[in-house]
Amino acid sequence: MIASRRAARQAGPPVTAPKPAPPTHRVLPVGEESHTHNPTEVEASKKAKQRRKRRRRGASRVPDRAIVFVGPMAAGKTSLGRRVAKELAVPFVDSDVLFVREHGAITDFFAAHGEPEFRRIEAEIIAAELAKPGTKILALGGGAVLTESTRQLLAQYPTILLMTTQDAVLRTANLSRRPLLRDDPSAWGRILAERKPLYLEVANVTFRTDRAGKEQLTKRVVQWVKAYGRKERANARRSTTERGREVSMDEKKERE
Template sequence: MNEPRRAGRPVGPPETRPVPTPPSFAPAARRERARSAGGVRPARRRRGGQRLPERAIVFVGPMAAGKTSLGKRVARELGIPFVDTDAQFVRKYGPIAEFFVTHGEDEFRRREAEVIAHELAETGARIVALGGGAVIHEGTRALLAEHPVVLLMTTQEAVLRTANLAKRPLLRDDPSAWGRILRERRPLYDAVADVTFRTDRATKDQLTERTSRWVAAQGRKAWRERNRARPHTPSSEPVKESRSDD
């Protein structure tokens, strides 16, 4: 069931700092600049001026659940940037599998948490996909409390069918470790998630649509809450209540 796990968890008021206006350069140049700035791929223009949470919408979940592939699609659907913290890590420190061999997992977790904290400090609506083990870090979990968090869940069977194990150091030598690792981490995923989607039970297109709808509903909810919190401030836009938003 794709039901919110912690319905009503406050996402907090959207940031008021404006998102920097992109300069009117040629798209190719903008794409290149964004790529070298840390993995933020420019996305299609935000659809229909819709309200979205003005902060990172974070995708978490076990290895190969689909955070990167679905994250990219949802970002594109909503017209906002996509960031993958694994990719940012690689840009900064080199391949993750090699980092594990040279420095060990503890050092990887420390560096990974720094990369994530840096990314979550940025304002503006965007999709941020975390590495599968990012929730292990207590500091990261604390930061996630301020963001809408989507948990993508799947099964070992589905992962072993689709994932490229060579790129996943914790699975490469022992693919069946997936289930054991998930059992250990499951309470951490559940603790940070606002909603869960099963990626083994739907197509990528279906999931893109459902997840995008959920993200858009969070934006509308945050906007209504902000307006409710300021009853004496006249708004230039009327508040539209819709039960289907929640």
């Protein structure tokens, strides 16, 4: 059976078979690329392999847990977070989106149950998301840092603060989706003044989103994340070696 299938494969299609359709520039699904001998498709396959290799290399340099984005309303957590996640080929999660999925619109929830109940559930959602293994970009709601337990958890995660100015927000953000700002534009600055110390307490680094375009910022944040991952791995290797040395010193002492 196997021999006959091999023979059929070696024999190729019957001479009378209709001519196959001309090759197209279709991008082949992952895993199918190596079954072609068409030069265009071979080239596409090579490029796909290189891309996967680059992604694996990139992924191995990023921290193996959540990378968190914090910052004031409309600073760019969602738009930049999505871009950075795409570039690193890791999932993007937004705590506001998780909340809405479970409990409906945030403004309605505030009106019906009040802010303290919102903060309690928000903190639970964030803690559960941080506890899940694997690299991801996690964007937090603008007020998540108000909760102390969340701030304490963030001490164990690379945390990026996105900062901007009220002028930039009023220029770029869609105010119809932000009724608080539409009705009282100076609310943004007042809220930021109250929260700034909390943002700075949890952040490992700050990027200004009003001073550079999204593309340039994405590159800079990706570079920072990779450098953070490299440093963390180097530190882990160093402390393993040091622990190894301590053990062998102890063994030596015991033998003496």
